[in-house]
Amino acid sequence: MNVITFLISMGLFVFGMWLMGTAPVMTEFQAPVFFGGIIAVALSLAIPFHLLGRSDGV
Template sequence: MNIVAFVIGFTLFVGGIVLMGYAWDGTTFNWIMFSGGLGAISLGVAVPYHLLKRVDG
């Protein structure tokens, strides 16, 4: 379960950084992409902590 939580969190975190980077490209929906990236980064940090707290503790 630790590896699964790491992979999910890492994928969300890196995907959020990519979304936030593409938001500065000047597209029409740049605020949606930035907000989605921010949410993905937040989930990428929160999901492993909550999953690992339930499994390990």
């Protein structure tokens, strides 16, 4: 479960960074693509925080 969660989160993070990086060179839909990247990065951080819980074993 932890490995799958990590892979999904890392994939979302990389995809979000890619979206934010390609948004300035697009001729149309710059703002939606950039905000989509922000949402993808936010989800990539929220998934492990909520699914994995605390790491101190409590």
